[in-house]
Amino acid sequence: MTEVSVAKEDMAATGELVVLKSVNKHFGALHVLQDIDLTIARGEVVVVIGPSGSGKSTLCRAINRLETIDSGTIAIDGKPLPQEGKALARLRADVGMVFQSFNLFAHKTVLENVMLGQIKVRRADKKAAEEKARALLDRVGVASQADKYPAQLSGGQQQRVAIARALAMDPKVMLFDEPTSALDPEMINEVLEVMQQLARDGMTMIVVTHEMGFARSAANRVVFMADGRIVEEAVPDQFFSNPRSDRAKDFLSKILHH
């Protein structure tokens, strides 16, 4: 008996953090997510790749219920996603999200962006929130921009602020929905470096991206999606050098050799 309960606790401490079971979603006639089963372990970095329209962004957004699902279950840290309301808001606070279009609060300064969630959701006092916000901005390399408004920053800087804003909530897991797709090429690396650092620090991350370099170097596992299904899951080395499915071979041949 005792052994069983110990094993269960171990599971909670190190085991499965995000669990999706037979998740289905339709956009009208389009079946965007088809029987998705996916388990992400604590501390794991999972990169989701695939062609446009394969459902990878929808999958990412479904995990904090920015998209609702038609059937199946999604659980985070053992708790199934609640319906819209206070419980869902609490859960979202534990799930950091970084968007393709940054979505920094346009009427607030960079510092206020990073402080807002701490004060309004975590009920931190103002001084502690500011200290933490400045430390996080320093960590992502934009401390000197703290008093500017988002529109005054470059895309790369804005995305790094968005990462700091998500980190300020002490999330259990971070979702990245194509974080570098809206950036100029020379700004992509500054964002990827911050994400690499996060991965090294042991953050659980689900990253939807087209950056194959990042997938190779930072991912524990690559999930390849096409037409609403998970076609292949593998460690990066194996996936990139020896993909099993024809769909993945075709996809990789189009993006890697030119």
Added chain:
Amino acid sequence: MFDFLSDYDDPSIWGAFWMTVKLTALSGVGSLVWGTLLAAMRVSPVPLMRGFGTAYVNIVRNIPLTVIILFTSLGLADIFGMTMGASDFKVQGFRLAVLGLVAYTAAFVCEAIRSGINTVPLGQAEAARAIGLSFSQTLSLIILPQAFRSVIGPLANVLIALTKNTTVAAAIGVAEAAFLMKEMIENEAQTLLIGAVFAFGFVVLTLPTGLILGWLSKRLAVKR
């Protein structure tokens, strides 16, 4: 020639315009609050609230203000005995007029704010929800502050219209500018001059409103 300006003291010309200013200020604040609440209802996830907001706006904004103001006095006060806690008719008329003006103007404020809400990109609300803010926090901290800034211009229009609409209060005996004007026109010979004086008075009230709010709307615009 301008003798008529000093011949009246109940109300005096200053007293009458002061009443116009009081009606405008109180109704302006009231309709801003009620209009914001209506806009919140119209975007809320609760179908009953959305339905109420939509029905309210579509009914109230399509009824002539004169009918609404007369209803407050002849309906609410005379038939239903709503005296608004006032002890004399002057105060009662003033409070009823403010009530009617707020009820009417709020419908327009609501629609201006709702169009402002539509200018705020969806991503702002998604980001707010993603850090764990509730619906009301998302609305009050993220959406409405940005929506207000984008509709200061249209709200200035509503405020200017409200300033001029206060003249309808004369219909239930509130001694504001139009009330005095009517009295003067009845008693004096210089009809055109009287009209010009009151027209000038309203321009003095409304022109700065437009200029100041126009300047504010540029200054507070949210840069994206």
